[in-house]
Amino acid sequence: MSTTNTELCSKESSMMAPTESPIVHLASRGISPVILLVGMYVFFHGHYSPGGGFQGGVLLAAAILLLRLSLGTSLSQPVMPSWITLRLSALGALIFAGIGLLSILLGGNFLDYHYLPMPWLEPAYLRYYGILLVEVGVTITVMTTLVAIYDDLLGC
Amino acid sequence: MHWMIEFLLFVILIVAALVGLTVRNLLAAAVILTIFSFLTAAIMVSLGAIDVAFTEAVVGAGAVGVFSIVAILMTSRKSRD
Amino acid sequence: MKTLQYLLLLTFLGILIVAVTNLPPRGDVTAPVHQHVNPAGTIVAGTYFIQHAYEDARTPNMLTVVLADYRAFDTLGEVIVVFAGGLACFFILNRGRRKP
Numbered sequence: 001m002s003t004t005n006t007e008l009c010s011k012e013s014s015m016m017a018p019t020e021s022p023i024v025h026l027a028s029r030g031i032s033p034v035i036l037l038v039g040m041y042v043f044f045h046g047h048y049s050p051g052g053g054f055q056g057g058v059l060l061a062a063a064i065l066l067l068r069l070s071l072g073t074s075l076s077q078p079v080m081p082s083w084i085t086l087r088l089s090a091l092g093a094l095i096f097a098g099i100g101l102l103s104i105l106l107g108g109n110f111l112d113y114h115y116l117p118m119p120w121l122e123p124a125y126l127r128y129y130g131i132l133l134v135e136v137g138v139t140i141t142v143m144t145t146l147v148a149i150y151d152d153l154l155g156c
Numbered sequence: 157m158h159w160m161i162e163f164l165l166f167v168i169l170i171v172a173a174l175v176g177l178t179v180r181n182l183l184a185a186a187v188i189l190t191i192f193s194f195l196t197a198a199i200m201v202s203l204g205a206i207d208v209a210f211t212e213a214v215v216g217a218g219a220v221g222v223f224s225i226v227a228i229l230m231t232s233r234k235s236r237d
Numbered sequence: 238m239k240t241l242q243y244l245l246l247l248t249f250l251g252i253l254i255v256a257v258t259n260l261p262p263r264g265d266v267t268a269p270v271h272q273h274v275n276p277a278g279t280i281v282a283g284t285y286f287i288q289h290a291y292e293d294a295r296t297p298n299m300l301t302v303v304l305a306d307y308r309a310f311d312t313l314g315e316v317i318v319v320f321a322g323g324l325a326c327f328f329i330l331n332r333g334r335r336k337p
Contacts, residue, residue: 047296048296048297052301055210061219065218086324089320089323093317100309110310111313113306127294138312145323149323153330166257167250170247170249203260203263
């Protein structure tokens with residue numbers, strides 16, 4: 001017995017999840033915020049330990065995919081709506097390229113963080129925050145692209 | 157000592173690849189694929205590349221496993237080989 | 238066909254084990270990758286990054302500095318590839334299907 005496409009994302013049974021097991025429901029709803037927290041930690045602590053934008057983004061996406069897989073697409077819409085995923089993905093790539101273009105407009109090379117408009121910081125910390133802003137773009141793009149691929153795969 | 161740990165990890169890696177090739181149930185094959193990529197991450201840790209290991213563990217055991225399981229649920233469960 | 242697979246995998250196991258046993262120990266200061274000048278006589282490319290990463294960006298993890306500061310254009314290409322993959326999945330998997 002293979003689970004079909006319509007069972008995983010049926011419109012008529014929008015209040016009913018694909019699995020009726022309460023153990024799977026409670027476990028996934030309990031584990032998912034912990035994975036989100038670990039993902040945020042990995043992303044923000046990427047300056048000091050292994051990690052960074054890509055790994056943090058995939059961890060955040062894994063938490064949302066766990067909710068999508070166990071609760072169904074319709075019940076996990078409040079966490080990340082389906083219509084917003086590709087738009088946020090484009091926004092993340094735009095943040096990355098926009099920081100590069102901003103440093104071109106302010107007189108430097110492409111992606112030269114030394115020219116970012118934050119004059120109250122000394123140059124080394126300017127590069128620090130430039131790296132952090134770029135990693136924000138990477139995280140948003142990777143997280144939302146994985147969720148968008150899952151939604152397109154199920155077709156709902 | 158260090159050498160023996162890597163030898164053990166390589167042997168388990170090859171055994172996981174063999175089992176993943178021969179098993180008929182595709183869902184089990186997808187789970188064995190995630191085991192394979194997690195063992196690859198362990199080998200990367202033992203070689204000293206922590207960041208590569210982190211990426212491999214998160215992507216290979218998190219995202220690729222979910223996508224292959226969903227793709228199997230939408231098609232047939234058994235492989236006719 | 239099965240025996241060919243098994244022989245291929247066993248050959249691969251042998252190659253992996255030979256490659257790992259010939260590696261220098263981890264953290265060996267006399268290994269060629271940890272030298273200032275490589276055996277060909279030129280300066281190793283990573284020397285500048287290791288020496289200047291903390292002064293340039295005040296970031297202890299020098300891999301983040303290399304990935305997002307010195308080689309930021311490479312990371313930009315990676316992000317564009319991920320985004321293009323998502324876009325391609327959107328256009329291929331939603332062909333002939335109406336989004337609700």
